[in-house]
Amino acid sequence: MPVAYARTRPASPTSTIDDSLTALLRGVRPAPAGVPASLWDKALIGPTTEYLSRPGKCFRGRLVSLAWSLAGREEELPATLPLMVELLHVGSLIVDDIEDGSLQRRGKAALHRLIGVPSALNIGNWLYFWALGLLADMELAPKIELESQRLCLDAVRVCHEGQALDLAARIDDLHPSEVISVCRAISESKTGALMGMAAELGATAGGANEELRNVIRTFGVQLGVGLQMQNDLSELTGAAGPIKHPEDLIHGRITWPWAWAAERLSATKFDALQVRGAKLAVGSGDAAVLAADLLVALGPDPLLPVRTLLTTAQRRLTETVGPHPALTAIRAELDRLVINYA
Numbered sequence: 001m002p003v004a005y006a007r008t009r010p011a012s013p014t015s016t017i018d019d020s021l022t023a024l025l026r027g028v029r030p031a032p033a034g035v036p037a038s039l040w041d042k043a044l045i046g047p048t049t050e051y052l053s054r055p056g057k058c059f060r061g062r063l064v065s066l067a068w069s070l071a072g073r074e075e076e077l078p079a080t081l082p083l084m085v086e087l088l089h090v091g092s093l094i095v096d097d098i099e100d101g102s103l104q105r106r107g108k109a110a111l112h113r114l115i116g117v118p119s120a121l122n123i124g125n126w127l128y129f130w131a132l133g134l135l136a137d138m139e140l141a142p143k144i145e146l147e148s149q150r151l152c153l154d155a156v157r158v159c160h161e162g163q164a165l166d167l168a169a170r171i172d173d174l175h176p177s178e179v180i181s182v183c184r185a186i187s188e189s190k191t192g193a194l195m196g197m198a199a200e201l202g203a204t205a206g207g208a209n210e211e212l213r214n215v216i217r218t219f220g221v222q223l224g225v226g227l228q229m230q231n232d233l234s235e236l237t238g239a240a241g242p243i244k245h246p247e248d249l250i251h252g253r254i255t256w257p258w259a260w261a262a263e264r265l266s267a268t269k270f271d272a273l274q275v276r277g278a279k280l281a282v283g284s285g286d287a288a289v290l291a292a293d294l295l296v297a298l299g300p301d302p303l304l305p306v307r308t309l310l311t312t313a314q315r316r317l318t319e320t321v322g323p324h325p326a327l328t329a330i331r332a333e334l335d336r337l338v339i340n341y342a
Contacts, residue, residue: 017058017086024083025049028130047115048123052090054106059333060195061086063223064202066333067216069326071206078138081205084131085198088152091127092159092194094120099167102247128156140205147204155197162189170252172278176270180259187228187256188221195224215320222313223334229306232256236291246291252281260305261297273297310334 025048031040061082068077096102097110098117104110112120135148166186174182199220203213232255233239235248248255258277262270273294279285295302314334318327 017061017082020079020083021052021086021090022049024080024087025052043119044123044126047111047119048127051094051111051123054108056086056090056106058086059227060089060198062333063195063198063220063330064205066326066329067199067202067208067220068206070216070321070324071203071208071212073206077202077205078140080134080138081201082198084134084152085194085201087127087131087134088156089194091124091131092156094124094127096163098124099163100247100251144205144207148201151197151201151204155193158189158193162186162193166190166253169254170278170281171254171258172252172274172281174254176262176265176267179254179262183254183256183259184225186254187225190224191228191231192221192224195227196221199223212321215317219313219317222309226306226310226313229256229309230303233302233306236295238291246287249277249287249291249294250280252277256305257294257298257302260302261294264299265297269297 025045028045031037064082064085065077068081093105094111097105098112098121102110103113110120111123114120132149132152135145135152138145140148162185165182169182169186171179196217197220200213200217203216208216232248236246236255236257238246261273265273273290276285276290276293280287280290314327314331317330321327
């Protein structure tokens with residue numbers, strides 16, 4: 001029988017989380033003794049403040065709050081909890097952009113393009129450690145703090161394992177039968193692991209039992225995979241912007257459009273696309289033409305796998321937790337995210 005849950009609170013607007021991140025940074029300790037404030041600002045505070053002020057989707061932070069509500073908590077969750085998840089995510093974006101050689105992030109130049117790779121890499125790593133250290137300041141019960149710390153550390157480790165696969169794998173190196181399993185492993189380890197952590201962290205802090213935590217974490221992982229699918233597709237179609245299009249193809253990355261094409265096409269036709277993808281990686285061929293041909297190979301409704309995954313994930317969550325207002329909020333978030341990636 002479904003449990004009667006407390007009514008969830010509305011999700012915070014994106015701008016509120018962005019503003020809170022910037023305010024949180026202002027609370028970082030001042031320059032060490034003897035260090036000019038201007039140097040401290042140039043080295044760390046200034047670039048980080050600029051980056052955190054860029055508007056993001058902030059869904060991971062709101063997912064923490066929604067999972068807290070699904071655990072049956074009526075009172076406000078510790079305000080810093082969703083912020084530390086967003087800080088972990090921002091740190092991962094900075095490092096990811098360096099490793100991928102990306103030019104742009106959140107409408108502006110990637111941080112390493114502004115301040116150089118060494119300083120950007122240092123800030124990205126610093127954000128990991130700063131975020132994890134915030135758990136000790138939230139006055140959580142010792143057991144919950146320890147479990148939360150372990151959750152975060154495990155997620156960051158798995159994210160790096162997924163990134164290692166993403167950097168090493170190239171579309172022309174894989175047999176068609178291997179593409180979808182490798183793509184799934186990368187997505188579950190990167191986007192999925194961090195989203196799953198956000199969901200389970202909110203449930204853990206809210207005191208959910210192990211069964212409910214596992215269900216909520218699984219939903220988060222599937223949600224992360226769905227968002228990665230949408231992101232990959234948006235880069236192929238150009239919806240992600242002219243700078244991102246078609247960045248993945250040029251670098252020969254394993255993406256969901258390649259995985260779906262491997263399932264739909266004959267081995268001969270897929271091999272022909274792979275050969276063209278390999279040529280792009282060495283500077284030969286037309287990326288826009290290959291992007292158009294790959295999109296055609298996905299059929300008339302390329303978003304169908306995304307909708308199917310997200311609908312199934314939400315149905316399974318609903319079957320476990322029963323009616324809950326937070327599920328309506330989650331549905332609204334998913335609809336908003338689909339629009340952002342369309």
